[in-house]
Amino acid sequence: MKNFRILLFVVAASLFAACDDAIDIKQPSELLPGDTFETIADLQLGLNAVYGAVGGETAILFTSIFTDEVRTGVANGGQGVGDGGLAFLLNSNSGAPESIWVSNYTVINFANRLIAGSNGVTYTEDEKGQFNDVIAQARTLRAYANLQLLTYFSPDMKDDNALGVIAVDFVPTTDQKLPRNTNAQVYTLINSDLDFAQANLISGTQPGRTYVSKDVVTAIRARLAAYRGQYTEAEGFADLLIAKTGTYALATGNGFTGTAASVATTSYYKVFRDIVIAPIQPEVIFKLERTNSGATGNFYQAWSSVNSTISGGAFFEVSTALFDKLAANDIRRVTIIDPSAIATGFAIRPVGKYAGSNNINLLNDVKVFRISEMILIKAEAMASRGDFAGVATQINKIRTARFTNATGRDIGVPASAQEAWAAILNERRIEFAFEGHRYIDIKRLGALANAGIDRALDDCQKFNACTLDLSDHRWTLPVPRAELSANPNIQQNQGYN
Amino acid sequence: MQGSVFNMLKLRASYGTTGNQNILGQSIFSAPNSSRTLFDQTTGYGQLPAYAVVQIGNPDLKWETVEQANIGLDFEVFSGRLRGNFDVYRRTTKDLYQSTPISGINGTYSILSNNGSLRNSGVEALLNYELIKSKDFSLNLTFNGSYNKNEFIDIPSEEGFIDNGLQANVVGGALGQFYTIKYAGVNPTNGNLLFYTKDGQLTENPNPETDRRLTGKAPIPKFQGGFGFEANYKGFYVTTQFSYVADIYRFDYDLEGLQDPTDIGIFNKSTDLLNAWTPENRNTNIPSLYLTNKALDASSDRYLKNASYVRLRYATVGYNFNKQLLEKTPFTSVRAYVQGENLLTWSKWRGWDAESNRGGDQYQYPTPRIFSVGLELQF
Numbered sequence: 001m002k003n004f005r006i007l008l009f010v011v012a013a014s015l016f017a018a019c020d021d022a023i024d025i026k027q028p029s030e031l032l033p034g035d036t037f038e039t040i041a042d043l044q045l046g047l048n049a050v051y052g053a054v055g056g057e058t059a060i061l062f063t064s065i066f067t068d069e070v071r072t073g074v075a076n077g078g079q080g081v082g083d084g085g086l087a088f089l090l091n092s093n094s095g096a097p098e099s100i101w102v103s104n105y106t107v108i109n110f111a112n113r114l115i116a117g118s119n120g121v122t123y124t125e126d127e128k129g130q131f132n133d134v135i136a137q138a139r140t141l142r143a144y145a146n147l148q149l150l151t152y153f154s155p156d157m158k159d160d161n162a163l164g165v166i167a168v169d170f171v172p173t174t175d176q177k178l179p180r181n182t183n184a185q186v187y188t189l190i191n192s193d194l195d196f197a198q199a200n201l202i203s204g205t206q207p208g209r210t211y212v213s214k215d216v217v218t219a220i221r222a223r224l225a226a227y228r229g230q231y232t233e234a235e236g237f238a239d240l241l242i243a244k245t246g247t248y249a250l251a252t253g254n255g256f257t258g259t260a261a262s263v264a265t266t267s268y269y270k271v272f273r274d275i276v277i278a279p280i281q282p283e284v285i286f287k288l289e290r291t292n293s294g295a296t297g298n299f300y301q302a303w304s305s306v307n308s309t310i311s312g313g314a315f316f317e318v319s320t321a322l323f324d325k326l327a328a329n330d331i332r333r334v335t336i337i338d339p340s341a342i343a344t345g346f347a348i349r350p351v352g353k354y355a356g357s358n359n360i361n362l363l364n365d366v367k368v369f370r371i372s373e374m375i376l377i378k379a380e381a382m383a384s385r386g387d388f389a390g391v392a393t394q395i396n397k398i399r400t401a402r403f404t405n406a407t408g409r410d411i412g413v414p415a416s417a418q419e420a421w422a423a424i425l426n427e428r429r430i431e432f433a434f435e436g437h438r439y440i441d442i443k444r445l446g447a448l449a450n451a452g453i454d455r456a457l458d459d460c461q462k463f464n465a466c467t468l469d470l471s472d473h474r475w476t477l478p479v480p481r482a483e484l485s486a487n488p489n490i491q492q493n494q495g496y497n
Numbered sequence: 498m499q500g501s502v503f504n505m506l507k508l509r510a511s512y513g514t515t516g517n518q519n520i521l522g523q524s525i526f527s528a529p530n531s532s533r534t535l536f537d538q539t540t541g542y543g544q545l546p547a548y549a550v551v552q553i554g555n556p557d558l559k560w561e562t563v564e565q566a567n568i569g570l571d572f573e574v575f576s577g578r579l580r581g582n583f584d585v586y587r588r589t590t591k592d593l594y595q596s597t598p599i600s601g602i603n604g605t606y607s608i609l610s611n612n613g614s615l616r617n618s619g620v621e622a623l624l625n626y627e628l629i630k631s632k633d634f635s636l637n638l639t640f641n642g643s644y645n646k647n648e649f650i651d652i653p654s655e656e657g658f659i660d661n662g663l664q665a666n667v668v669g670g671a672l673g674q675f676y677t678i679k680y681a682g683v684n685p686t687n688g689n690l691l692f693y694t695k696d697g698q699l700t701e702n703p704n705p706e707t708d709r710r711l712t713g714k715a716p717i718p719k720f721q722g723g724f725g726f727e728a729n730y731k732g733f734y735v736t737t738q739f740s741y742v743a744d745i746y747r748f749d750y751d752l753e754g755l756q757d758p759t760d761i762g763i764f765n766k767s768t769d770l771l772n773a774w775t776p777e778n779r780n781t782n783i784p785s786l787y788l789t790n791k792a793l794d795a796s797s798d799r800y801l802k803n804a805s806y807v808r809l810r811y812a813t814v815g816y817n818f819n820k821q822l823l824e825k826t827p828f829t830s831v832r833a834y835v836q837g838e839n840l841l842t843w844s845k846w847r848g849w850d851a852e853s854n855r856g857g858d859q860y861q862y863p864t865p866r867i868f869s870v871g872l873e874l875q876f
Contacts, residue, residue, distance in 0.1 A: 026530070030535055031535055031536040031537055031548070032536070033534050033535075033536060033550070036548050042548060045538070048541030048545045048547035049539065049541045049547035051542035052549070053549075075763075076763075077760040078760030078763070081760075081791070082759035082760065082792060083792045084790065084791065084793070087789050087790075087792075089792045091706065093706065093796055102606060105601045106604035110550070110604070166600075166602055168602045172602045172603055174555065174603055175599075176600060176602070177600060178602065210543065289542060291543050464789045481660070481705075482601065482607075483601045484706065485659070485662075486600050486606065488656060490600075496704070496706070497704070497707060
């Protein structure tokens with residue numbers, strides 16, 4: 001009986017205790033923010049996520065369709081037509097602003113989480129440099145993402161008081177509804193990131209060019225200064241990289257004879273097919289590595305359906321106006337346009353800049369900074385101070401590398417500032433076709449060069465969209481509707497309301 | 498009740514509150530840790546392993562609570578020939594778990610959270626009437642139907658408004674109410690699409706942000722139910738069941754695709770396009786094949802269509818063999834029948850299938866039509 005009582009007691013007591021697993025499920029495998037980063041190796045893994053978040057494809061595709069780089073292709077099934085992309089349809093519901101906005105803020109968010117998590121990392125004095133290097137890389141990417149945001153969403157980067165974007169250097173909470181900061185405030189954040197990076201990055205020049213180095217910091221500074229119209233600074237930064245002639249040589253068209261087979265022997269072609277050139281990679285200062293375990297590349301179904309050859313199902317082809325700018329002895333013609341077009345006499349002109357790599361079609365690294373951009377920034381600086389002969393020299397430096405012979409190669413000395421700007425804008429159009437520059441270039445330089453959207457009548461008449469006034473509000477992207485609906489404090493850009 | 502027409506009369510009433518913790522999916526294990534921000538190992542840059550935030554936590558999560566009140570009446574009259582029940586109900590879901598917009602600085606535009614109270618109120622009826630009941634012939638009519646009003650009674654955000662793009666949740670409106678630009682038709686002068694601005698002006702170029710209006714239309718039906726009859730005559734029998742749904746709107750993207758002129762030559766098209774606007778055919782509801790503002794119809798109600806329908810859910814014609822005939826056979830019963838399901842549908846909907854609970858349909862399999870022939874033998 002006594003035993004029974006004890007048993008009863010035990011049974012009764014057990015009713016008051018229970019396993020909480022069903023109601024409080026906190027699995028041991030859960031990785032909470034406070035536990036994620038404990039060592040520098042953990043931070044390195046976090047950094048891989050920051051790098052992985054850096055996009056570029058959407059901006060490149062948007063730019064090519066919205067401006068004047070493409071026309072509808074042989075296999076067009078409504079792309080750019082049904083969605084109004086070729087007809088300058090751009091509003092807060094459009095896909096590109098929504099994607100560019102959130103993808104850059106994802107980079108910033110990941111970087112901020114990494115920086116916040118790094119507070120819990122312990123390291124020895126010997127490891128301090130390594131620790132700071134990781135943070136410096138994250139901050140460089142954060143600066144780059146902010147620069148991208150301003151490029152597309154600030155109405156005027158030359159005006160420090162104009163609306164910028166939301167400057168976020170903290171891990172936000174989901175209930176925050178922040179207004180936009182001014183450009184000056186965003187510049188302060190960018191510059192503090194770049195100053196820290198310059199002081200703490202270990203890598204001066206990065207051999208594979210797929211990670212951030214001090215050279216990348218310099219390139220960001222050069223572009224930012226040029227976009228702001230601060231040409232003295234811009235030229236100074238550009239010169240630092242141009243001086244490294246052994247490292248960042250211009251790739252050439254040497255070896256190109258006019259045949260499709262010979263294109264593949266040139267170093268310019270290899271740069272865009274991501275083929276390693278020993279011992280030192282020319283041209284590229286920074287590119288985003290794109291490797292893909294799947295069968296499709298990062299530009300799959302962007303301009304072409306299957307591949308970039310003439311039979312690869314081209315939704316879009318290189319526009320007539322751009323094609324007309326390309327000389328037959330310029331290696332850029334058969335890089336911008338897929339070399340398979342040579343066989344058709346360029347009747348079909350598939351976009352060839354992202355033809356593929358690693359045996360995967362339409363998979364290519366995204367080129368962010370190339371040395372030719374630094375040279376053309378220097379040319380802009382020269383144009384701004386009236387050195388027109390200098391402008392011609394810089395442009396011809398690039399053309400000399402790209403052309404296979406002197407026919408039609410060198411440009412003459414521009415007679416006026418407008419001609420100088422026009423020459424720069426024209427060279428940038430050819431040099432950076434399909435690299436996401438054209439939209440911001442027309443916005444920045446169009447008025448100076450007295451040039452804008454340049455579409456051939458045959459390409460554009462059917463959409464009733466042959467030109468877009470330089471004062472149009474669509475030269476700045478709208479704040480996306482998804483942001484507006486969450487954030488009543490955000491300011492929309494003018495013209496979209 | 499004696500002496501009255503009623504054989505049975507019952508009044509029911511209930512009220513209750515239940516908590517719903519299965520806010521996502523069928524069990525609590527579908528969302529075991531949504532309150533916490535979590536990192537995880539992912540594939541990062543250059544296919545290298547990485548630590549990335551994979552879930553933004555919502556520390557304020559709680560159960561949805563459902564308050565339900567119900568008054569019902571069950572009855573049988575005329576010697577049980579007419580049976581039925583009526584129900585009036587009101588069901589209020591508080592702290593509704595739904596997608597809520599957040600600023601893009603979080604790296605995403607929405608998060609699931611408890612946001613608002615949704616009320617369903619309405620009436621339900623079920624009727625069964627034995628119209629004819631004799632030795633050789635019987636005819637039985639059935640009906641069931643409901644009216645349901647679905648509306649938000651509270652949205653706690655500052656604006657009392659959740660803008661999800663083509664749909665918006667607003668106090669007084671149904672869940673997923675469509676929020677679109679009003680489509681006006683085809684511009685007779687140039688064949689482009691015409692829309693209304695918010696204040697009723699015609700425009701070819703509406704603002705997809707500010708010219709949207711609440712339509713009062715939603716992909717949730719106000720009326721639904723079914724009706725049918727069973728008839729028996731000397732062993733032959735016919736059974737039918739119709740179902741209906743009314744006052745429901747959805748996007749007919751199949752029709753949109755078939756009428757889209759921008760990809761002619763690549764995809765199949767509707768013959769509607771033969772009536773497209775041309776300078777000689779200005780009075781038409783099909784825009785020019787070369788219209789320049791096609792993209793804007795995606796933000797409009799051009800393809801927001803009434804998806805009400807009446808459908809013959811099934812019809813069966815059969816024969817039960819007479820027991821006396823079967824006496825000398827090994828069978829106790831033999832029945833032969835032909836049945837068809839979803840044979841007929843009456844609807845203005847032009848897409849593949851009016852029947853769906855999706856807000857928009859494209860490339861979905863339609864409800865199948867099934868014919869069956871049966872012979873049932875019992876030993």
